[in-house]
Amino acid sequence: MLKREKISPIEVDAVLVSHPEIAQAVAFGVPDDKYGEEINCAVIPREGSKIDEGDVLGFCKKNLAAFKVPKRVFMTDSLPKTATGKIQRRLVAEHFLAQISTAKVPKFGA
Numbered sequence: 636m637l638k639r640e641k642i643s644p645i646e647v648d649a650v651l652v653s654h655p656e657i658a659q660a661v662a663f664g665v666p667d668d669k670y671g672e673e674i675n676c677a678v679i680p681r682e683g684s685k686i687d688e689g690d691v692l693g694f695c696k697k698n699l700a701a702f703k704v705p706k707r708v709f710m711t712d713s714l715p716k717t718a719t720g721k722i723q724r725r726l727v728a729e730h731f732l733a734q735i736s737t738a739k740v741p742k743f744g745a
Contacts, residue, residue, distance in 0.1 A: 640702045642674055644724065647705065650698045651676060651691070656684040659714060662705060663728035676705040677727050679712060686710075709734075 651660035
């Protein structure tokens with residue numbers, strides 16, 4: 636029987652935004668046949684940054700337990716927020732799950 640680990644997306648968020656080239660980030664779960672859910676994340680790079688998915692994953696591998704490292708990183712330039720400025724994790728998950736098979740991820744609301 637597989638042991639399922641609890642992953643706090645807030646902990647992953649905190650590691651992601653601690654990277655000097657990441658302006659904003661949010662981690663979210665997506666359905667996975669083997670584990671039930673796997674973790675993915677969406678990242679807004681700081682202006683002028685050349686950070687890519689490999690850089691983000693490498694940083695996560697150094698700063699998180701292996702089972703907490705996102706399986707996919709989506710680079711974007713916007714994230715949906717509530718009126719108080721909180722990133723809407725559920726909407727992000729739905730958006731990127733719907734776009735998972737496309738090469739280019741459109742902006743929210745596009």
